[in-house]
Every structure is written in C-alpha cells, then in structure tokens.
Amino acid sequence: MYTKLQKLIxxxxxxxxxxxxxxxxxxxxxxxxxxxxxxVLNVPEFNSTR
Structure with missing residues (x-):
C-alpha cells in the first residue's frame, strides 16, 4: 500500500x-x-502482538 501511494503521489x-x-x-x-x-469506526484497538 505504501509503495502504491508513493508512486501515485x-x-x-x-x-x-x-x-x-x-x-x-x-x-x-x-x-x-x-x-x-x-x-473513526469506534472499534476497540486490536493488539496483534500477544
């Protein structure tokens, strides 16, 4: 995603x-x-590092 955004800009x-x-x-x-x-979505953050 980062690369696509960078190329677009x-x-x-x-x-x-x-x-x-x-x-x-x-x-x-x-x-x-x-x-x-x-x-924005008012969702509790998910911590993926267990």
Whole structure:
C-alpha cells in the first residue's frame, strides 16, 4: 500500500512539487492507518502482538 501511494503521489506533477513523501517504514504507515480507522469506526484497538 505504501509503495502504491508513493508512486501515485510522485507520478502526479501537481503533488510532486508540493509534497515531500515521508520516509515511513511500511509497518509504521500501516500502524498509523489502523489507528485512524479504529478511531473513526469506534472499534476497540486490536493488539496483534500477544
């Protein structure tokens, strides 16, 4: 998902000049997305590390 988003932003000339893509590891990006989804959907967070 990170790679697709990065390619989309870098491939669009309007975004490429205005946005500097952050250097996230894919797992960090996934964690941020999941945290936001849990907050928006009002779902208790699931801890996958047991």
């Amino acid at each position: 870098e491939g669009n000339p309007l975004f490429d000049v205005k946005l500097a893509f952050p250097s996230f590891k894919a797992s960090q990006l996934r964690t941020l997305i999941n945290q936001r989804l849990y907050k």
